[in-house]
Amino acid sequence: MIRHLVLFKLNEGVSRDEPRVVAGVRAFEELGDRIPELRQWECAWNISDRPIAQDFAINAAVDDAGALTRYLEHPDHQAGVGLWREFATWVIADYEF
Template sequence: MIRHLVLFKLNEGVTRDDPRVVAGVQAFEELGKQIPELRFWECAWNVSDRPIAYDFAINSAVDDAEALQRYLDHPAHQAGVAQWREFATWVIADYPF
């Protein structure tokens, strides 16, 4: 299994109630039901207000590297990523577990 973690930081001046952000969150919330390669899926806003904290997180899992690539290439994932590119940056970690 591979854990896929993504931490998102909203761009300066962008807030959680921005309509683009609301739509982006909804797109990511639905991915768990749309992409069969996902064995585990959760996403949520960070509750920490520490200065180094990121704003939003995805925690997911797939069977192997091939499944991860299929997830990354899936049209629903690509559409969500395109939305988030408009208002956030992110960091990613993929590791076996």
């Protein structure tokens, strides 16, 4: 299995309650039910207030590299990424477990 982790940082001046951010969160929350390759799916706002903390996280699992590619290319995933691209930056890590 492959773990797919993504940590998002809202751009300067962007707040969690902005309509575009709310729409981005909703788009990602719905992915777990829409993409069959996802074996596990979690996403949520970070609750830590440490200076180095990111704002939002995705924690997902897929069976293998092919499933990861299908997830990444899925139209619903791409639509969500398009929303987040407008107001955040992110880092990822994919590893086998």
